[in-house]
Amino acid sequence: MIRGLYSSATGMLTTQKQTGTIGENMDNIRNPGYREEQNIVTSFPSLLLQRLASGNGAEKVSIGGMGTGVQADRIAMKLSPGLVVETDQPTDVALVSEGFFVVQTLAGERFTRNGHFELDETNRLRTTAGNLVLGENGEIGPLGPNFLVEYDGTIMDNGQVVDRLRIVDIKGTELQREGKTTLYNTTEIPTPIARDAIQMRQGAIEESNVSVNDQMVKMVVAMRAYEANQRILQIQDQALDKAVNEVGKV
Numbered sequence: 001m002i003r004g005l006y007s008s009a010t011g012m013l014t015t016q017k018q019t020g021t022i023g024e025n026m027d028n029i030r031n032p033g034y035r036e037e038q039n040i041v042t043s044f045p046s047l048l049l050q051r052l053a054s055g056n057g058a059e060k061v062s063i064g065g066m067g068t069g070v071q072a073d074r075i076a077m078k079l080s081p082g083l084v085v086e087t088d089q090p091t092d093v094a095l096v097s098e099g100f101f102v103v104q105t106l107a108g109e110r111f112t113r114n115g116h117f118e119l120d121e122t123n124r125l126r127t128t129a130g131n132l133v134l135g136e137n138g139e140i141g142p143l144g145p146n147f148l149v150e151y152d153g154t155i156m157d158n159g160q161v162v163d164r165l166r167i168v169d170i171k172g173t174e175l176q177r178e179g180k181t182t183l184y185n186t187t188e189i190p191t192p193i194a195r196d197a198i199q200m201r202q203g204a205i206e207e208s209n210v211s212v213n214d215q216m217v218k219m220v221v222a223m224r225a226y227e228a229n230q231r232i233l234q235i236q237d238q239a240l241d242k243a244v245n246e247v248g249k250v
Contacts, residue, residue: 004236010069011229014041017072018222025210033114033182034208035175036078044068077172077184082113082209084201091117091125093149094206097199099167100184103131104139110183111170111190116205119143129181135163149202152195165200167193 018039028034046068050060084094093115095101100111110131117133120126124141125133132139140155140163147157153165168190175184 005233005240007069008229008233008236010044010071012226012233014039014070014072015222015226015229019219019226021075022215022219022222025215026212028182029208029210029212031114031182031208032116032205033082033112034210035113035172035177035182035184036080036208036210037177038076038078039072040074040076040173041070041072042074043070074173075177077175077177078209079172080209082207084204084206086204088203090145090147090203091119092203092205093117093165094201094204095167095199096201096206097167097193097197099169099193099198100190102134102166102168102190103127103183104134105131105183109134110178110185111168111175112182112184113206114182119145129183131183134166136166137163140165149200151200152198153200164195167198169193 018041021037021039025036048062050062079098081096084096093101095113095115100113101115103110103112112127114127116128117125118128119141120130122141123143124139125143127133134140135155143155143162144157147155147162149155149165153167155162155164169192170184170186170188170190174186174188176186177184
């Protein structure tokens, strides 16, 4: 019975984390390049239950397994594409295919889908937060006002090839969000994406891949799961109370 209390409690804690993640997704629904966060729910190790065989106290008979609860201690990023919106700004670049832009921060290289870039005072390509956008040859620039970004990420300026945007592939389970930004880090080595697998669109940005309808459905499911675990916890508590205060008196 005590184990049942633990199982219900872990279920409530897990759904609390899920609702928090859903709220974070809703807060960033208008944030370009934001990737939807999803909780990875796993179960604790199950216990194998046994009983003593009748007539022989030394022999044990297996009666099955028992769960010990669930946890949601990891976050994965959903990598499906978001809606591409035209901005007509030449510094905006939407990554239509898979992958991430690579930018240089004070803490090292980071990765993003937010293609809302700008030119700094030295005409180098940066994010709006001031991080340099990297190409295959390093920082990109100086660029003229009429530079072009080809479909495969090649940057042209005055008819000359300047560089090519560096695009890498990272699994959603390996991404770690940097605070409240749209920058991501990873503990693994990113894999470069082949040129023929890259698709970009200049003068557009990719919005977040969060769906309001999906988040609302997930919120309802999480709340119902919380209420169910709460009700089961109350029933077990009442049964334990009777076992201690009523049955124990007999």
